[in-house]
């Protein structure tokens with residue numbers, strides 16, 4: 766079986782949203798598929814974790830912040846050449862700490878999202894996001 770025919774991999778993705786609607790994006794580091802592309806922070810769910818636990822772990826590892834609460838917003842499946850992913854997007858308006866770049870990635874708070882390129886599966890989200898934040 767090739768990688769893309771296997772069961773989809775669950776990925777927890779978090780959209781930190783400030784009171785003014787700005788959201789935090791990060792740039793994928795060198796060495797990963799789609800290096801240099803922008804995405805919302807997150808990562809794969811480990812065995813035995815809930816999706817929310819994975820979200821909290823990824824935010825501690827990548828940004829040093831504690832996601833206090835988050836609302837599950839939407840799910841998207843996408844087949845890449847390197848993986849078949851099931852993305853679980855959460856919106857969080859409640860976190861503790863200031864985001865820091867702990868793994869060397871660039872991060873940017875964005876109103877209308879201007880960074881590019883974005884991961885292909887994430888592009889449609891931006892239009893839907895504008896409906897919930899403004």
Ligand SMILES: Nc1nc2c([nH]c(=O)n2[C@@H]2O[C@H](COP(=O)(O)OP(=O)(O)OP(=O)(O)O)[C@@H](O)[C@H]2O)c(=O)[nH]1
Pocket residue numbers: 776777778797799803804805806807808809810843845848850852884885886887
């Ligand atoms: N975090 C994140 N991942 C996304 C987004 N959109 C999207 O297609 N993905 C995909 O979801 C997968 C996330 O896996 P990853 O490799 O970044 O996760 P990870 O940090 O756990 O990786 P690791 O295998 O190095 O531990 C990638 O295939 C990535 O292309 C997004 O907006 N945010």
